[in-house]
Amino acid sequence: MDKVKVAILGGSGYTAVELIKLLLRHPGAEIVAITSRQAEHIADLHPSLLGRLDLRCEPFDPDALKAKGVQVVFGCLPHGTSMESIPPLLERGMRVIDLSADYRLRDVKVYEQWYKETHHDQKNLAQAVYGLPEVYGDKLAGAKLVANPGCYPQTAILGLAPLVANKLIELTGIVIDSKSGVSGGGRTPKLSFHFPECNESVTAYAVGTHRHTPEIEQALSDVAGAPVSVIFTPHLMPMDRGIFSTIYATPTRAVTEAELVELYRSYFADKPFVRLRTNPPATKDTTGTNFLDVCVKVVRGKVLVLAAEDNLVRGASGVAVQNFNRVFGFDERTGLM
Numbered sequence: 217m218d219k220v221k222v223a224i225l226g227g228s229g230y231t232a233v234e235l236i237k238l239l240l241r242h243p244g245a246e247i248v249a250i251t252s253r254q255a256e257h258i259a260d261l262h263p264s265l266l267g268r269l270d271l272r273c274e275p276f277d278p279d280a281l282k283a284k285g286v287q288v289v290f291g292c293l294p295h296g297t298s299m300e301s302i303p304p305l306l307e308r309g310m311r312v313i314d315l316s317a318d319y320r321l322r323d324v325k326v327y328e329q330w331y332k333e334t335h336h337d338q339k340n341l342a343q344a345v346y347g348l349p350e351v352y353g354d355k356l357a358g359a360k361l362v363a364n365p366g367c368y369p370q371t372a373i374l375g376l377a378p379l380v381a382n383k384l385i386e387l388t389g390i391v392i393d394s395k396s397g398v399s400g401g402g403r404t405p406k407l408s409f410h411f412p413e414c415n416e417s418v419t420a421y422a423v424g425t426h427r428h429t430p431e432i433e434q435a436l437s438d439v440a441g442a443p444v445s446v447i448f449t450p451h452l453m454p455m456d457r458g459i460f461s462t463i464y465a466t467p468t469r470a471v472t473e474a475e476l477v478e479l480y481r482s483y484f485a486d487k488p489f490v491r492l493r494t495n496p497p498a499t500k501d502t503t504g505t506n507f508l509d510v511c512v513k514v515v516r517g518k519v520l521v522l523a524a525e526d527n528l529v530r531g532a533s534g535v536a537v538q539n540f541n542r543v544f545g546f547d548e549r550t551g552l553m
């Protein structure tokens with residue numbers, strides 16, 4: 217089988233470099249173009265790629281990408297910018313896996329409420345598939361537009377899916393307390409990510425207003441078949457990468473830990489990237505991998521779920537490759553194990 221010709225948008229960013237490294241190891245993918253506003257060799261933007269990829273970044277030009285035979289474009293751009301770039305790619309018959317948040321929320325009013333921005337591409341929103349393969353896997357084969365999921369939401373959605381699918385917890389008031397490494401904020405400098413600001417310090421941010429709240433609720437409501445509401449609080453941690461979520465829920469009946477462990481084991485049995493742990497996972501156990509580690513406990517009548525992942529791999533570029541595999545019919549583990 218010929219390799220799938222791939223382009224990446226936003227070449228200088230963190231998710232782009234992670235994606236490039238994954239795709240260089242993928243037997244079915246060939247990177248033929250990387251776009252950037254900076255006309256540089258990719259190894260000048262990311263010296264870790266020196267000797268691994270000989271490609272000069274180019275300006276974004278959908279016709280030029282089409283002329284190179286690009287079949288799928290990975291969008292590694294900020295939200296808002298992404299929805300400006302994607303329509304001309306779809307019009308020219310290229311598939312898109314978008315790492316931004318622009319196509320994740322089905323209801324445009326919800327997007328505009330939480331992102332405080334007007335949505336400019338409602339037409340393509342309708343055909344976007346939310347790219348969380350463990351939940352929406354049957355919709356991904358041949359998809360034209362995949363909305364890659366957010367980093368925090370994956371820990372919450374997969375951490376809670378077995379419980380909400382089986383109506384074992386109350387569907388309102390679920391508490392999700394999450395911590396992220398600083399790379400979650402991207403490479404573009406910002407005061408709160410400046411070393412003296414965030415080193416040796418922990419703080420919560422976007423309390424009650426974080427954009428991932430409706431994304432978590434949308435997917436969990438799909439799994440539950442009923443509305444789910446959560447209280448999601450993200451924290452910035454003085455580390456490079458990794459996300460850890462501690463989730464508290466109220467059971468709808470008396471449950472035992474052994475029963476829940478068995479439920480999780482069977483729910484994730486055919487999901488190779490979710491690892492069930494008997495002790496709390498650590499972010500470092502997942503660094504550089506596409507694994508999402510989950511542990512379920514019962515404490516004083518409450519259900520606790522502990523989940524860890526690498527925000528740049530499982531949280532972004534790794535799950536994007538998992539989606540690529542599903543879209544093009546590769547085994548979903550290809551290039552990721």
Ligand SMILES: NC(=O)C1=CN([C@@H]2O[C@H](COP(=O)(O)OP(=O)(O)OC[C@H]3O[C@@H](n4cnc5c(N)ncnc54)[C@H](OP(=O)(O)O)[C@@H]3O)[C@@H](O)[C@H]2O)C=CC1
Pocket residue numbers: 225226227228229230231232251252253254291292293294295297315316317365366367399400401402403404527528531532
């Ligand atoms: N970091 C993470 O852990 C995760 C990130 N995401 C999402 O993935 C996307 C990329 O994130 P990440 O790689 O971290 O971000 P970065 O800030 O590291 O990179 C984004 C890149 O997009 C390009 N860019 C920035 N602003 C503009 C603009 N106004 N117009 C055109 N291009 C622009 C730049 O590339 P250049 O200068 O080369 O043009 C920039 O380096 C975002 O939507 C983010 O929310 C999703 C999950 C996790």
Ligand SMILES: CC(=O)N[C@@H](CCC(=O)OP(=O)(O)O)C(=O)O
Pocket residue numbers: 295315316317366367368396397398399400401402427450452
């Ligand atoms: C630490 C940090 O700042 N994290 C980012 C995570 C955003 C992200 O990566 O997800 P989206 O693609 O949905 O923007 C934040 O909270 O905005």
